[in-house]
Amino acid sequence: MIEHKSVKVILVVLLGMGFLPFIKAQDRTPLKFADPLTDNMVVQQNKPFTVWGTANPNAEITITPDWTAPITVKSTETGNFKGIVPVPAIQEGDYKPHTLTLLSGTESKQLANILIGELWICSGQSNMQFSMKEVPNAEAEIAKATNSHIRLFNTKLNFSDTPIQNVTGNWMECTPQSVREFSAVGYYFGETLQKKLNVPVGLLFTGIGASAAQAYVPKEVLKAHPTLDSAYLEPYLRSEKSKEKIDGGFTFEKVTRPYLLYNALINPFTNLSIKGFCWYQGESNRNERGTYTRLMYAMIESWRTNFSQGNLPFYYVQVAPFFYDIEDPVRADYAFFREAQERISELGNTEMVVTMDVGESKDLHPKNKKPIGVRLANTALNRTYGFLDVRYQGPQFEYAEFNGHKAFVHFKPESVNTGLTTNDGKLPQHFQLSGSDQVFYPAGAKIVGNRIEVYSDKVRKPVAVRYAFTNYPVTNLENTDHIPALPFRSDDWKEPVWTTKK
Template identity: 55%
Template structure:
């Protein structure tokens, strides 16, 4: 009875003085088996009793202490050294508070990349065309994987579910295929630990990954996405974590629950594969994605982190008409995202499957993502990452000569199947495009058609579902293009 009374009195005293006993807990994404980003501060954050001291001891640096604030939150920064090639030393961090301790063990120091987007980024290793040979060999104890559980939130939250695991055939089979092949390629070239986080969901739209206040601050994005949602009955619903195809399209919910909880993590950069959900948009999609990139960079607070993204693949959308080009105009809008600093697009036109929205050759795309990172982020200038990119057109008589960016064709031009380049069309002043004959001539392509004696414009792979064969001799596919600026016919 006396003990009960004492407890009641302590409770009343705490309530009166505003002192609360907060549970000692660190952020859920901070776990044993994770990779810690090299050469950047490692943030340890969580909750503890307000004003209490938290001691953090990393086995590679001096211990430090910090007090929880008056709301019970704490965050500390630990210096992290550079990763050394071939060094896979297991590390440990102890976090102590009021006689309690949490120990993070089997940690590695290396590079961490966040992969996000919709179903083609979520596409599993076990579904990949190369799964039969790749999965049994996927024993990489120094590649670590974290898949975030799906969640939605109407406000930014700090909790996220998931488990850091070493890469094994079992742990990787349900992981992002593009993400895995990206990380595996980096691992083999860099010989340092690689951490991969997947936090995304199929069918999602870009506006779902943009913070609400950022959407509100831009008139075009507010008008296109935010205000229509806030004025709809859907915005008044109670938001829970359950999946629906409609809910993954709502503005800002996925940012709040799937990206915001990660913003204290130090990263090397982002990989992104999304667009199908916004395919009917043009300029507003370019704006939205660039705005999302800027917002993520600002929230993560690590400068202009690299952002590498995969182009949507050819797909017919249940319309078998080889002249339809609405998806080509969307891909053009998607390509313009790369005008933003430290971004680059990976081309997917040669590995698409015209009647499959989820092409199964994700290995090639993951490797191309890695080649982009190796060249642009890691400074390996000899690693080719660009496919042929149209620079200009010159009319010579009844032919049009296509010149490419020199860097993209310095190894030479070729085709994947040894046949003539496909999916070139040519038009005269009437603006009517006709199928064209295309021939490789050194580092150029010569295009012509008997139906167009005086060429004015050329388009390449500028329809909805062309699976292409033009590439450079490094096997990197040509970027779709058009030399005209004629408005889209809708």
Template identity: 60%
Template sequence: MKLFVSMLRILIFFTFLFPAKSFATFVDSLRLSDALQNNMVVQQNKPFKVWGKAESGRKVVIHADWLSGSTEVYADTTGDFMAIIPVPKALKGDFTPHRMDVIAGGEKVALTNLLIGDVWLCSGQSNMQFAVKEMKDAEQVIYKADQPHIRLLNVALNFSETPLTNFRGEWQNCSPESVREFSAVGYSFGKKLLDSLQFPIGLVFTGIGASGVQAYIPKEDLANDTMLNRVYLQPYLADPKSKEPIDGGFSFEKVIRPYLLYNAMVHPLINLSVKGFIWYQGEANHLERASYVRATQTMITSWRSDFSQGELPFYYVQIAPFFHDEENPTLAFDAYFREAQEKVADLNNTYMVSTMDVGEAKDLHPKNKRPVGERLAAVALNRVYHKLDVSYQGPVMDDVSFHGKRAYVSFEPETLGNGLQTNDGQPPKFFYVAGSDRIFYPAEALIDGERIVVESDKVTEIASVRYAFFNYPVTNLENKAGFPALPFRTDRWEETLNENR
């Protein structure tokens, strides 16, 4: 209920309602997919699908100005056609506008002001949807957002019982006007990529506040997994709401229903060539553990399979600190959830970034979104674009040794960068220790070279160290590249009712 109330506070900007529009010039039977529009970014260095509708049996000719010849295909018996054309590699500093003509009989669709670059799909719930106009220093960001080499597409909210091929939303040049309603995390991510790579970036936002991960997974994939079928699918199918007609209107209940958002807001995009995915979601599932890990990994593999472009990179955000209207450091249900989120990255070509230092303990939707997007971009720059000099990792606990009332915590060497520090010059905060009685007490911590020394007069024989392991710590421990240390616990004690009450 507390989470529900927090989400309700920003419902006013949750739902994008776009008027229906025609995004390409067409007459009669020839029309292109809603994903193919003027102003879009065409994914570089990959085969590019051009698909749509034409008169059954009609020859469709596609010519792009970056190709010397044309490609011809025929519409099938249902009028569907799909052509695949090559796209060259994007060149640094090349922002040449391009044109594509699609011709069938006497009809022609002309797509103009196209750019060749990389397209990233941004998805999740409210902290990914959180608009530029709401972020910290919003007016300054908006003032500087005349960025015509970034292109933005907001997919309008919709739900469907069956997979759709159409959606509403318009590719736009990034400008102070168009960026206001776009994802702050997504824009911050794309802006950092553009600044570093110096070629066009396309950003597609498809998501909605308060949504559960199960809403983004195909029905058949939920059904084929015993755990997901039991936890998500069957309870919904047994609910009378599953028999009601589905419309496109928002409700908190509807955005957690399984598979409806996938059908309406992901499936229409699966033929689009993309570079990868960024994801910020979890608050709606924060009381789950193993089922959330399984669901998120299933979603990733489902999307990769549907987009048919290999193991596309998937970078995601750990949920931020939040007190759930109770300032009680013994409550740790979100800490256990963050721990579960880490396990999603056991899947190949995934990575999680932390927000522990840029959260706001009393705001479920912290406004400092720029570091979040830029951290996701740093991961991409290092791991996708092979800029190995770009740091992207925060300190990750590696080992602990216990010596009476002291413990010595070390970190994975590759995550230390040039060493440990705090962002405020104060000792590291939010270390707790416990003895064999499993009662935790606040501990003093200090940086000793590449390790942390922790001690407490309350515990004579330390058995466990926990760092930032409760619902709402806003942390100060980081490496010298400015990336926060991940929360951790050195024990594997069972989660207790007291931590979840």
């Protein structure tokens, strides 16, 4: 009896002194920043910055940025914590490295060499993932890419059936080594922004080749839309695939499953303050039309809701010309899909970048990615950063008038700016005319002032005109800002049933 009392007294004394951590070792959680928060990162300027991670349950954590006063928060019973610190607006040329420190009990963690600047998320499928090592003159381009004012985060592929917080990746300074495997579109976007803004830029790539848009939409969002539920979610949930154990391995089929990529590649970043999104995707959804437009509305709106930063800008790329192994110069199923993509821009604070002039008709992954990144950046510079002298719009169809055997195409005045031209000095190509029989024929075209005159000997009385409205036209029409014209059609005729689908 005396022995038991002695042990009891010793235990009480040791507990009072803070000893015996081994008694509930399974309840201890190492102090840790969340996975997206690493050395070398860029913190979005002029927005609150959420600092989150894990610590011991019910512990106090002091968060100390070197640019503002520290704050203290308490972790939950499961060991998660979150705190919000203000971040100032910075001046041009401010590349001062900063630190951010966590302290909890005797544990401390620090982020070093972090910058305050502009942070953008880049996502999509293979043409966004397309790396710098694959662009024209790759070694020369990579050799020039030493820029410590640009920071890169390349997210490793993962899938999850439920939303998760963990990701694999690290922020790195932009060097020839780190940029080699990074998104070329993303890099050229960031390079252009950084030079113009003269502030740090962070680029976070999170996507995967061959992925479909429904994979990036939360499950509950798909469920809430009857059209999206029946088109994407319910067929998956009824399939045997939905009963499989989900792991991180790639398959072409798995990257098209609903919501799995959202849970693993987007959800872990939703605490980050960011400036906006860049998106390049669509090839995997090319046989869809209105459902894809509705799906993209839902995706964009859900991302904006879950990042909780208002109407974040969303700039995206229209798919490039491609023949899909069908040699048919008048076939237009891919053109109808590009039209569905264009309608996404009817949603507020979105803009589409055109690639019709830099595509390669027989290469699904055209290599000239620099113009695309630059066009995305110019869109952001004008629309997000207020540089109204930076042009981003190509000629956009306004209306057509028909007079005798000719059509006259008029463009929105603001999209023509100082005039129309071609990038090769030749006449505009890829126009078509149709009479009331709805049969389209190739047509000649010429620039007359700020409009296009279109004509064809095979159409005596045209009633409809189309431009670049086939599957794989590589175009030459642009404005004098060297931005390509958008594909268009003046008619609203129903899409025909194509004899072959690939």
